[in-house]
Amino acid sequence: MANFTYRDGHYFKDGEPFFFIGIDYQYYRDKRSNWGARLDQLKAGGGNVITFYIPWRHHIVHDERTGAVRYDFTGETLDSRDLVTFLNLIRAKGLHAVAKPGPFVHSELNIGGLPDIASPSFNPEIEPVRLYHGGPLYWEYDYTQLPSPWDPLFAALAERWLGEVGKLLQPYVGEPLIGIQLLDETIYCTSNDAPWHFGYDAPNMRFFHQLLRRKYKTIANYNKVHGTEYRAFDFVPAPRLEPGKPVAHERRELLRYVDWAEFQWRVRRVAYEVYRQQLGIDLPYLTNFAGITPPISENVPDAKEASTKDSPLNYLPLYPEWWFAQNRVDLDADVYHYGMISWLGVAAYNIGDAGSEPGELGDNEVFNRYINTARRRRGLNLEENWGFSKLYHPLSKYPMIPFFQTLASIAGGATGYVVFTGVCHGYWIDDLDRTTQKQYRTFPDAAPVGENGEIGPMYDAMKLLDDYFAREGAAFLRAAMDMDLCFLIEPEYAAVSSWTPSATEWTLPHAIPRVGTGVLEPATMTCNRLGVNYELAELPALSVDDLLAKKRVAMQLAFFLSRSAQEKLIEFVKRGGVLIASGELPRYDEFMRPCELFADFVRTDPAGLIYNTGNIFNDENALLANLRRAGWERRVSYSDLLRAFVYRQEDDYFVLFFNFDRSGPHEKAIEFYGRRLLLTVGAKTCGVVRVVGDRIRSYLIKGVNEFEDRVETIRLRMADQTIEVVGDGSGFDL
Template sequence: GPFVHSELNIGGLPDMASPSFNAGIEPCRMHDGSPLHWDYDHSVLPSPFDPAFDAAAKEWLMAVRDCLSPHAYPAGNIIAVQINDETIYCTSNEPPWTLGFEAPAVREFHRMLEEKYGDIESYNKAHGTTYRAFCFVPPPTLEAPPKEPLALADFGEFQWRMRRDLYCRYASWLGLDLPLLTNFAAITPPIIANVPHNAPKAIPPQLAAAYADWWFAQNRVDQDRHLYHYGMISWLGVAAYNIADTHSEPLPEVGRNEVFLRYLATARRRRGINMEENWGFSQLYHPLSRHPLVPVFQTLVSIAGGCTGYVVFTGVNHAYFGDDLDRVTRRKHPTYPDAAPIGPEGETGPMYEAMALIGQYFAREGKALLSAEPVRECRLLVYPPWAAVASWAPRDPSWPKGGDLADLLLGLTATGVGYDIAEIPAFSVEELLEVPVAVIRFGFFMAEAEQRKLAEFVSRGGKLLAIGEPPVMDDLMRPCTVLSDFLATARKGVLWHHGGFETEALLASLAQVGVSPSVRFPAGTYAVLHQGQRDAFVFFFEFGSTHHRVIYVNGRPIELWTGPKTCAVLHLREDRLVSYCVKGVNEHEGVVPEVRIRYGSDEVVVNGDGCAFSEPT
């Protein structure tokens, strides 16, 4: 806590914390001054910087500490804790004009500006303004965004630091010497749950494509890596069927499976736990979520992307909750989730067998899997200040960068090339060189230190696949062409990508800088490789119906005969199939396929679902 979400009134906060019930609490406000409401009961959310709320949060967390301390590891079984939920009030993938505009938050913004610039004269010089004091500097709004980008970069930094600093303050009050966990929402346009009488916050259509920009601007998880462990959540649609909302019917062909690609990209953001997977929330989210195929498919996608664990939700009975605790969710179904693998009385549901299947597999193979690594054939470099500016930039000829990051992220994922993601300010040259090929979409400004870092990366043997024009200004908008001058004279190590972000165009450019995917697969499928010293794990996902597929792992073929939306993980060692876990039963389509796998001299047949191991425990 103190805000826990869980589809409760005010996200679990007491009534006295909400301005809806306590006029002495300052509301959290959006860019236009309107209060920020909690979707589930339409209560007004409090400013996290309100002094009374801040004091109550401190009192609460210190009381929680006293309750949990005797049970914390090693004396007890609590091995980690999560503070807050999806950063502040579930806004980790909300646009930057959603919160932080009330007076207490704006005062924090002004304090950050003073810390960054020192005095108002330095601020005015950098911004071309004539403010008399920091307290006169307004935050940006959709109606009147600043005409110069540095102000947008400043506010993007504040959106990040606001989330980080609150987390750290709460952690200090909790005071437990345990790993700190987070649960960041997916890199996706916000998904609207099936909440009655909920009016979704409007996002201007011309800015909707910038969802990846605002995510990277306010969630700088690499720069915060010493503070908490990254974790992701799964609420971005139905990955097996490429459904990005809570109501659309499945189409006969999924086409370019963007839901899957976003899911995989979120898992690749940084290694950590899949903190929330949709094990049976078919009332709040898509009705297909009642089928075991959906959470198993998505759990395997998250692990393929790099997740080091996953959460399974078991059912609780909330039918007896009163309106003072839950005015919405309990009315949809008496248990939560409605189709959980294990119900509130310990009874098993339709998802139980599938949950037990993958649980059995990872209980045996989890240690070996974690000793392998997702292959990293290149790295996507991100500079958060660019994303902060692009978050407010409409997609028109005068602002071509708004939305480019999302297009590049999906395009790179679609190639099948193994990659990771790095925030440039958080990595040293030595760390960047661990993955010697980097992809970057340039913006026109960058801190001089970061320009020199990239120049050194190339001069020491790194390769850049560069898109757009290199920066010509530093982070304070002063002329700075360190990187541009270096790249203009570099004889090797730089390739300019002039095509679009389509798969073939990106693959062609990547090949020119020496990147060839370790895994190759036909259209309508996807495969991911984790490579260890001796062993390899291959994750396979079928997007079509019944097919005979051949995928190639480091040039070696794996033949698969699959059913509709079959997914699997295979453990390989040289020319042997050491183990497998297959989810072949498609409950939605009523298909129990015969899944056949042939690798080297090994061939196995699985009727529907199954896992097996060729070696004893």
């Protein structure tokens, strides 16, 4: 049995880097008699890991006479419940596996895979999650209420489920199981949702008040810090959305938003901790965070959930603030491994919704969101849309769309991916999913393998991509991007910014603290356009030594910053670090007490500190000028409407490129580390070129654009070497 470990954002197999090529296959939507043949096709298509949800509601069985609950994992009551056979087949075929037992799994299932007894819609003894207006949180696919995770009855039911499935999975740990994913996009797919859409129910409020007790110790201390007069922590209310009204009239009133964001973060962290313990499996625990993107509405038949989520349109640009405030993935590295999903829009055509026609490329925001989500922390892309063109965008049926997006996530930093899904499933009962068949007979509609095993261009594109990374993935993982800059994230700034779309909601004599909106978003678009390699990291998670390992760091400051963070930045600069900063100098600490340690330090004009008033991050010229002052020199450049990302290990380079022209052919160039790669590309051509020394060693090219109905002749030229590919292709050992 191979030995799998996980560190530095990726898997190792027997000590060697292992590039994760996953394919999701939902056994519960297919006949048991099909499983073996489909697994053979997925393995032949290049997959090395099968991922699958284990829906709670699918395996629960109630005694018809007594109502007693038991679980069927052997197919005794329905063939598609035979999880034991499914696991044995994966193992017998030499594939690896990642199991996803929930408790909530999404998968477009009724109640997201929860059984009826776990939903307040059918079990009124369970408290639902409540939104800021007091109404329950509904699941959009069947308009059922979702339970508060800390409701005692639901918590007991979930613990029993995880205990049962954990016992079932235990004999498969190591072979074929190499990982576990709990939950889905944190709790109920809320990892990129607004902070007023979760947590206002009684069980969550008890969690919130316990957090306040730990943080402030006594209600007297809480009142002193906040300027309030509550008699007990239980009386402290949660902040509520009040559009058009100031979020605070004095500085210390902002602390309620800081406290609420800490609750939103910790309630998710503790859920992972609790469920991990209850499952009892000793494997790497993976996560699938939603993209750093505005919420995208799926084309769900008869959807009603959106009517319960009523965020005003002017709040939607705050989505990166919501993400950074509640998803503190660096601080959680001891609990789970970061991973992303890709439902961010159509990257090749800059479409940020599930229905718009291709138009002008604009600022290429969607592609930038792909890169930022993958760049947030290295890990796996655990869901790339390969064929959901009915539920999501119609362009998703064209193979170049998922190919382009999967490659974009790898360019951003993903260390593997999951084709979601590999099969058009066509067999399930209404009790499992009564919604998606209203739209299309199979799930999804355009996956690589058809309902009856048919294969075509989507399968060929998947195999082309999979085969390349099966050959070159280990070498790619040994390479790394030379980071020019680390952008620092202060979650407490995002916590305040999350509620403050404009000056209408802001009356304090300070600039609104910002992290993503108007700061990292424009700055990273500048970097991606001009070849500046950057990473993102949470300041509270970094030690001074961690900071010193970066070539340079950059941060937009605000009028408050914790005393420990101010001391950390001072020590970093004193020890030789390079800090680029702009914004208002901090004058207060995390409790809004006077604290000007960093401001006083700036006034001494220390070497290594480049400080600017205002905001340099939304000004391309200002950002580049400051980078040059900090010693940055451009090592990678490329032609207009082209993006390129270079990973290297000594003299071994992987160049990932993406062309955004809608026509062709076009002559382009990429210059990197003193080398020049010339390309003839067509409409939305993308690919990878491995260069060793001064010669092309291997390549992967997607030169067919099925949407534009174009087959381009792609040329790669380096020194005296020329390679020509008609349409799609790959080559090795050149």
